Amino acid sequence: MIDFIIFHHLGILRVLTLAFWFYLYKKSKITGLNRDAVKYFVNYLALFTVWNILMIVTENSGRVYLFFWTIISIYQLYFVLTILFKLAGWNYVWLEIIIPALPTTLAAILSFKYSNYQPVNIVDFFNSLILLTSSVLILRYILLKKSFVENIETIFIFSGFVLYFILQILASNIMTFDFLKYWSFCKNATLIGFIYWIGSIVCIRKIRYRYS
Amino acid sequence: MYTENQIQIFVIISSIFIGLFILTTIYLIIKLKLNSILLRQSEEKIKEYSEDLEKMVEERTKQLSKSEESYKQLYKFNEGIVENSPAGIIRLDAKLKINYENPEMKRILGIPPGEESKALGMDIRELSSVKNIGVSSIFNNLMKGKEIAIENLFISVYGKKTFITLKGVPMFENNKFNGAVLLINDITERKQAENIQRTLYNISDALNKVDNLHELFIKIREFSGNVIDTTNFDVALYNEKTDMISLPFDVDESDDFVSFPAGETLTALVIKTGKPLYANRQLQQKLAKQDKIEVIENPSAIWLGVPLKVEKQVIGVIVVQSYDDPNLYTEKDIEILTFISEEIALAIKHKQADEQIRRDLKEKELLLREIHHRVKNNLQVISGLLMLQENEITTKEDAIKGFAASQDRILAMAKAYELLLGSEYMSEVSIVKYIESLAEQLKHNYDIHDKVKIRYSLEEFAISIEILDRLGLILNEIITNSVKHAFEGRESGNIHIELKETEKHIVIKISDDGIGMPEDIDIHNPDTLGLSLVEMLMAQLQGTLSLDRKNGTSFIVEIPKESEA
Numbered sequence: 001m002i003d004f005i006i007f008h009h010l011g012i013l014r015v016l017t018l019a020f021w022f023y024l025y026k027k028s029k030i031t032g033l034n035r036d037a038v039k040y041f042v043n044y045l046a047l048f049t050v051w052n053i054l055m056i057v058t059e060n061s062g063r064v065y066l067f068f069w070t071i072i073s074i075y076q077l078y079f080v081l082t083i084l085f086k087l088a089g090w091n092y093v094w095l096e097i098i099i100p101a102l103p104t105t106l107a108a109i110l111s112f113k114y115s116n117y118q119p120v121n122i123v124d125f126f127n128s129l130i131l132l133t134s135s136v137l138i139l140r141y142i143l144l145k146k147s148f149v150e151n152i153e154t155i156f157i158f159s160g161f162v163l164y165f166i167l168q169i170l171a172s173n174i175m176t177f178d179f180l181k182y183w184s185f186c187k188n189a190t191l192i193g194f195i196y197w198i199g200s201i202v203c204i205r206k207i208r209y210r211y212s
Numbered sequence: 213m214y215t216e217n218q219i220q221i222f223v224i225i226s227s228i229f230i231g232l233f234i235l236t237t238i239y240l241i242i243k244l245k246l247n248s249i250l251l252r253q254s255e256e257k258i259k260e261y262s263e264d265l266e267k268m269v270e271e272r273t274k275q276l277s278k279s280e281e282s283y284k285q286l287y288k289f290n291e292g293i294v295e296n297s298p299a300g301i302i303r304l305d306a307k308l309k310i311n312y313e314n315p316e317m318k319r320i321l322g323i324p325p326g327e328e329s330k331a332l333g334m335d336i337r338e339l340s341s342v343k344n345i346g347v348s349s350i351f352n353n354l355m356k357g358k359e360i361a362i363e364n365l366f367i368s369v370y371g372k373k374t375f376i377t378l379k380g381v382p383m384f385e386n387n388k389f390n391g392a393v394l395l396i397n398d399i400t401e402r403k404q405a406e407n408i409q410r411t412l413y414n415i416s417d418a419l420n421k422v423d424n425l426h427e428l429f430i431k432i433r434e435f436s437g438n439v440i441d442t443t444n445f446d447v448a449l450y451n452e453k454t455d456m457i458s459l460p461f462d463v464d465e466s467d468d469f470v471s472f473p474a475g476e477t478l479t480a481l482v483i484k485t486g487k488p489l490y491a492n493r494q495l496q497q498k499l500a501k502q503d504k505i506e507v508i509e510n511p512s513a514i515w516l517g518v519p520l521k522v523e524k525q526v527i528g529v530i531v532v533q534s535y536d537d538p539n540l541y542t543e544k545d546i547e548i549l550t551f552i553s554e555e556i557a558l559a560i561k562h563k564q565a566d567e568q569i570r571r572d573l574k575e576k577e578l579l580l581r582e583i584h585h586r587v588k589n590n591l592q593v594i595s596g597l598l599m600l601q602e603n604e605i606t607t608k609e610d611a612i613k614g615f616a617a618s619q620d621r622i623l624a625m626a627k628a629y630e631l632l633l634g635s636e637y638m639s640e641v642s643i644v645k646y647i648e649s650l651a652e653q654l655k656h657n658y659d660i661h662d663k664v665k666i667r668y669s670l671e672e673f674a675i676s677i678e679i680l681d682r683l684g685l686i687l688n689e690i691i692t693n694s695v696k697h698a699f700e701g702r703e704s705g706n707i708h709i710e711l712k713e714t715e716k717h718i719v720i721k722i723s724d725d726g727i728g729m730p731e732d733i734d735i736h737n738p739d740t741l742g743l744s745l746v747e748m749l750m751a752q753l754q755g756t757l758s759l760d761r762k763n764g765t766s767f768i769v770e771i772p773k774e775s776e777a
Binding site for chain 1: 223224226227228230232235236238239242243245250
């Protein structure tokens, strides 16, 4: 049992996180961009869950991994950039998503062709930088220009992303030297992110209850 | 050393703690941030609220100021209404104690100007003036929430008598009796007018029912007592011929005159001026100083006299007076007394007219009886005359002449009654008209218009029909005698009839310038019917008949004025 938990604790937490945030999405009276952010986040978690399940089913198939990595990486970019563009009031152009999606797709193809995860990891690193920067900007916009309480869900989602991407970047740097040795550290960065997002539900409810 | 699993568990737990720590930190930061935002928002809201509040306070202050001004104006308006109301207003508190009286109410109560009412602060039910008229219990209805209405004579603590109508309206606050407002109208004048009307009606009624003037005056005094004090009440009538004032009705505490010379009295002054006089002692003294009236021993404290006028002529004065109370009458009472005086004047006029009618009726009754008597007498006279005439008739010519003579005699008698018909008084006739008419009638009968001229020198006076019908027969005989016999054989002649009145006698002289009466005829022992008749009638009239034979014939008839004929 302990082994199962140790092995699948991330998957379990991801499902829990998905359940909590889906419940929040359905029951809370959140509106506008905040609602979009929650919806995209739930979809992101759902995609991850599907990826995990398929990874278990296909016993860690490399092709499945690369396919879902590409899908999720592009979805992440789409999710974060869409929110950023809408918050900033910039003109939304699909090409702007397509451009950062190109290296991801290319990296996936290269990794698949040479059976080497190095291109993926490198692109993952830079994607993390883009997503971190975008998340920081989103937080900045919300904190400076939007209602704090009304967008509290978005704040917790993106502060979680900031935490997650910082840890990811740190892990990726370490992994660059010795990926396999420090793989568990990267896993734990994800764990911290999920703990943060699950705990956020309690904080959001408290804040909503207190300040609405 | 630790196994790989142990390390992994440790790392997972550490990661959880790290995650929770970061979460808690972020949560605390967010909470702190939120608190500061909320604080700022609260401050802003407080600021907004305080600004709104300030605005509201300012607006409310303005509204209050306006309301206060409106209230002040309304208060002044209401105060103006209450202060100048033609109705008296009293406000009672919850215990029915008087806490306000308006100026009109003070006037109704007779409170001297500038003096505070004695009734303020007193229970209205305890006021002696309210107790006296027995309406105290009615005011309890106000406390039960009922309106009240009273109409009564009210005598205030200041002694003022006033007829009032009172309407009381209860006031409530939170369904609890809070006091009442009383609206009082002074209806004294209306009541007085009603009293005067009733008095005048009673007087008019008495005028029709009471025959005797004195009894009527008693009734008038009794009825007038309802509107004016008639303790001393005189009706004085003025006789212009004698300049005397008679008192057909006099009720006086001080004197008991029946009549007195008009002289310089207050009554005479009213008669002279024809205007009412309200004379208090000061005015009486002033009039005495001006020699308009004489000073009398026991002057009235107040004297009120109003002229009695019949067809604009002052026939007397109605007087009320008091010897001890100078405030018994006011100048307003002149009006009341004037109304009464008009009725009294009318009564006197009616009674005088009534008495005149009664006198006239009595006279007519006597006259009718007299006429019956005269008709009987005259018929007897005519019968006698015809009987005398009968003795004279021997031939047919004598009969014709006799009838003519008798006709003249009857016409002579009728002439007096003919004139009597046209006379103003049914018992007296103008003798001048009678003599002229008789003479002209005879001239006509004997057709001597051209032959004989009759001249008249007659004094006018009235003579009673009793004397005239006999005197007429006498004159008829004498003038007929002249007309028939004096101018026989002549172509013309003159007859002069003179009439004059001496102190005690009526003297008639009938002269003609004819051939003169034969010497053998003695007028006192005549053998002719005519002269015998004259002699007989003269005896009846106790008169004397004399004859003058110079220059024709002159008969002088002298009869006393007070003949018993």
